[in-house]
Amino acid sequence: MTDSTVAAAIGEHIRAFNHRDLAALMDGFTEDAVWITGTTVVRGRTALTELFADAMAGLLPRLTVQNLLADADRAACQLVETMTVAGEERTCSVAGFYRLRDGRITAAKIYREGSADVV
Incomplete structure (x- = not known):
């Protein structure tokens, strides 16, 4: 994958997230994707669908990209949520x-300033 392909995939992930387009968001993940936020580990698209559906309905989150670095099959983002x-x-x-992998997110580790728990 090229750096621009990786950046485009992350850009589409953020766009789908912000528009609460769950179908498009899930299309951006591999079937075996792993998502880690704080102590929460979510594996697979089915579990990810539930995680994001709940967050979108309850928290109404929105992300703004501050910086994005892409290299081969990896990306690092600084965001404001x-x-x-x-x-x-x-x-x-x-x-x-x-x-x-193949233009889809296969793993993500997310760090939120302060605490990853939203309580």
Whole structure:
């Protein structure tokens, strides 16, 4: 994969996430994808669909890319996330590290400033 292909795949992931387009978001993952946020580990597209559907419905999150570095089959992003928690809007910094295969995300590790838990 080229750096621009990786960057485009991550860009589409962010676009689908922000538009709450669950079908397009899931199309961007491999069947065996692994998503790690804090102590939460989610494996496979079925479990990822549930994770993202719940987040999109409950938190109304939105991501803004600050920086994106892509190299071969990997990407690192610095993001700002805005979400609603208990009726209150919150903004935090996020770092995301992605591994891709054939243009799809196969693994991601997400670090949220402060705590990864949204409670």
